[in-house]
Amino acid sequence: MNLFEHIGRFILMIGQAFKKPEKWSVLRKNIVIEINTIGISSLSIVALLSLFMGAVMVIQTAANIDSPLIPAYTVGFATRQSMILEFSSTMICLILAGKVGSNIASEIGTMRLTEQIDALEVMGVNSINHLVLPKILASLFIFPFIVLISMGLGLIGGGLIGTQTGIITLEKYIMGLQYYFDPFSITYSLIKTLFFAFFIATIPSYFGYYVNPSGGALEVGKSGTKSVVASSMTILLINLIITYFLLL
């Protein structure tokens, strides 16, 4: 299959996913399960990464400022801008595309391999709707919270390392965080996150759902790899497009 055939089949899958669910109560329950699987279970890695990245940004910025004309609070300002505009949305979503994406692709791929998807279809269940829609809705719901938590923890991590190592005082760091703050930067970041969340849920679902069952475990592994590559590339492309339209 060429790229356009994949895109066509992907769009058809999305159409199936957004059909009316068989039972709303089942969908609600599945969304809660997916919020836990996709979101809550990723919190620890997101927290750790954000704390360390915030800390590294403070050190990097401080180390690269050698002019006495640049005020000290610039460290806080640069850290805030980097965390809010790019790291907490784009970088965290790229990392989640790997963690969550491979999980989704292998889960659905294994269901295809073990005929669980066929079992759903024979029963008369719209398997795409049943399996993919809860993942999309759960991702759209939980990813913005994850990104907000990442922003907060990144700034805390930067503050901790800055003040504990004597790079910057707490007052100057906070002044930097508040300096020329535009709330739209958070809105921009959350808008990006919603797009990323959608593709992190759907692209791996696509590769898992259409895995070739005769290929066995090897094909499921390949589908995981393909899904991570495709969703990472999509995130980078979407990031470029949204940044161009929202910030320029």
Next chain:
Amino acid sequence: MSIIVNNIKKGFNGTEILKDISFEFEKGKTNCIIGQSGSGKSVLTKCIVGLYEVDSGEVIYGGENFSSMNKAERKHIRTQIGMLFQGSALFDSSNVEENVMFPLKMFSNMSKEEMLDRVNFCLKRVELENTNHLYPSEISGGMQKRVAIARAIALNPQYLFCDEPNSGLDPKTSIVIDNLIYDLTKEYDITTVVITHDMNSVMEIGENIMYIHEGQNWWTGDKRSIVTTDNKEIGDFVYASKFMKQLRGKLS
């Protein structure tokens, strides 16, 4: 209600797998589809249950042309179908109770208590009481098959499909599963279709048998006529081993 397949043809990438197959799967009987590996048994079954669309021909469930229906129209037929898959196809993340309850949750308006009663009834019917909270990974292959049967009969189906119900099971457990399928067929007076290449199974429960060879309906009959037929292909299939060939020689 019987299932009738008329002149079914199905191919993949230019290779014809099913070549004009016609057959009637009779109500209240265990209908067997047998044949060598790669003969087209599973493709035929997937065409009958609608997992594959046929290239030509028709599948008729109780007088209704399933092949000409769209997805929405097929739903009421699908809820009358129970299917036991080769690998059981139980949902790994759900326990036994949730697996059996799944079709009830999706397609019935029962209360939680009624669903639980029905689940317990089905589990009792397959002799798996008190396994409600075990996960598929915690039970044996034979038990998984029985849970899959319990799930298949949860909605009181009119049609039961069993794809290789004995694969991976020891002969003793296979007989248990075969007898369970046979008993359920008689008890609920349903149309059962068993896809197998296990001759023990065929001799145990086969009432209406179709032998597929190279994608064609090569022979039809029952378990008595299959051992006496002069058809060479059938003979080679039934008496495949040296021991069976010797036994046949002695019997004749």
